[in-house]
Amino acid sequence: MALRGCPFPEAMELLFRAMADDSWRVRKEAVSVVLQAQPLSAGALEALIDLLRASDNAGLRNSAVESLERIGEPAVEKLCAHLEDPDHDLRKFIIDILGNIRCAACVPLLVRALDDEDMNVRVAAAENLGKIGDRSALPHLLKVLDGGEIWFKFTVLDALSSIGIPVPLAKLEPLLQEGLLRRATYDCLAVIGDAKCVPLLLQGMHEKAKNARDAAAVALMRIRGRLPVQERETLIDLQLRELAGTLAAKKLIDSLHGEDPVLIALLAQLCGIMRDERAALPLVRAARAERLRAGCLEALRCIGEPVLPLLLEHFPVAGSNERAVIVQLIAETEHHGSDELLLSALEDEGAEVRRCAALAVGRLAPAGAAPRVAALLDDDDPQVREGALDAVQRLAAADRDGVCAICSKLLRSRDERKRRDAAVILGALSDGERLALLVKDEDATVRRAAVASLARVESPQAPAALVLSLSDEEPEVRIAAAQALAERGGRDVLAPLCLALNDPDPWVQTAALKGLAGLGDAEALPGVMALLDKAQGQVLIAALNTVAVLGGAKALAPVQKALSHSDEEVVEAAIGILSGFGTEWIGEHREELLGHPHWMVRRSFVRAVAQLKGAESLAVLDQALARESDPLVKSEIAELIDRLR
Secondary structure: OOOOOOOOOHHHHHHHHHOOOOHHHHHHHHHHHHOOOOOHHHHHHHHHHHHHHHOHHHHHHHHHHHHHHHHHHHHHHHOOOOOOOOOOOHHHHHHHHHHHHOOOOHHHHHHHHHHOOOOOHHHHHHHHHHHHHHHHHHHHHHHHHHOOOOHHHHHHHHHHHOOOOOHHHHHHHHHOOOOHHHHHHHHHHHHOOHHHHHHHHHHHOOOHHHHEEEEEEEEHHHHHHHHHHHHHHHHHHHHHHOOOOOHHHHHHHHHHHOOOOOHHHHHHHHHHHOHHHHHHHHHHHOOOHHHHHHHHHHHHHHOOHHHHHHHHHHHOOHHHHHHHHHHHHHHHOOOOHHHHHHHHHHHOOHHHHHHHHHHHHHHOOOOOHHHHHHHHOOOOHHHHHHHHHHHHHHHOOOHHHHHHHHHHHHHHHOHHHHHHHHHHHHHOOOOOHHHHHHHHOOHHHHHHHHHHHHHHOOOOHHHHHHHHOOOOOOHHHHHHHHHHHHHHHHHHHHHHHHOOOOOOOOOHHHHHHHHHHHHHOOHHHHHHHHHOOOHHHHHHHHHHHHHHHHHHHHHHHHHHHHHHHOOOOHHHHHHHHHHHHOOOHHHHHHHHHHHHOOOOHHHHEEEEEEEHHHHHHHHHHHHOOOOOOOOHHHHHEEEEEEEHH
């Protein structure tokens, strides 16, 4: 750390010694000092490259590799000069460094290294041509496939996948004759293959070797995802359905028991297309993983009715997560023959099973379900309680009397959580009379829930109750009231929302402004304009948006004025608003915004200019690039210029 202040030539020997230290912290600090000394002289770069010969100290060599990779393009010329070095290890390290720098100018030299006398160097050349991804390397990589060692071909196939450019199938198909290359070939086809590969991959799903068979299935599903819908059906789906019931299908289904989530997800999709009911239990087991559940459920739905008897038979011995999946499937397929199972599952030991059962009962509405679901409103698990509340609301349509009785009991409770649940359920019952009473409840969360429910209820009591809630002592209730009035809409809510603009809480003001913008009534414009002079932060941003919505292009003067505001977020918002009304404002404010002290404003401005003016913005962007000091903004401006030129 002390060496940071020293001239690099004087400190170099000590820094290189530190890069060989036993402690990785010391090595990291030494690399940091070397990078800080940029640009390095030609001699320093040579000395750094020479450290790659340190075969007896991996720490030193790795530190040198990291330093050269992070130096990047300034080191490329010196690195390339050593590609003919007698030391094959040095040649390999240099090729790896060039690949990580992603220098396209090095491609001809790496192509030449494909013929290196050392196998490790040849493999490194192929691997790093893939990293660079330059298509000019393609014919040279394909030439390697005509001969050479199997291990070398493995790396070439990976490189072709990384480059991602389609290659003639005739070049890859012969590789399937090599047992050790089949999986790698299928993996390559997964990335660069097209419809012409489909027959080959369908045949590949009959492979004896599991890894090759699975790779062929994955490649087929990836290509399917790139095909138009009609081609998927004719080229792939019809052929997969013919596989149902075969030994090949059973082997693919067995692969659902694996550990690779990407493989399982694609195989689940394939099983859904095959519609082989033998996949039912493996899909349920795979669905225990949260990230795989949606895909497995979709596959089970595609297989359809035949899976339910199998799953219902399995239910008593299934694990908790499996029971939850089965219950969810019963609900989604609307299978009405399992009412007793669902009602029993409401008392399952697994919280997720209880939650899914509540949602299923709410959807299927079996007779007498309401009180049994309502019992879960007291469940220890909050997600179960949430599912039960959703279910009771759904049951209101099928069993109004039963749900009304539940509500009456909840309303008499001294527990505010139960009264809050009652407020939510009363919304589903469209009971405006009792909701109007709840907006006066002693608990603010109950009042807020009642206000939110009133927004969806057509009741003569609703408007007055919502207006009353605009004067509630709790800001959260007033916010909910403003949102509810805006949601109801109509001329009657205009005056109350305008009144809420004077609320002392900024979030209430913001909710009122968004509501007025949603109404789109220009009569509110004077009240919003009056708020601009005293508004700050989020309120000012919401007010500017509302002015633009209500007044259109004629009301943009305060928005342009906001471009000079001291709050950079307000300036960004103003840029966004003005961008929706053409380009006239750009010339007048260009200098001010290009020189703005905050980088986010400068970035927002150049983005807006590029989007609005296209190629005509290049002069402004060139000017911005010349003045810009922030590396992030500078990089983005350069990308915009490259895209537009």
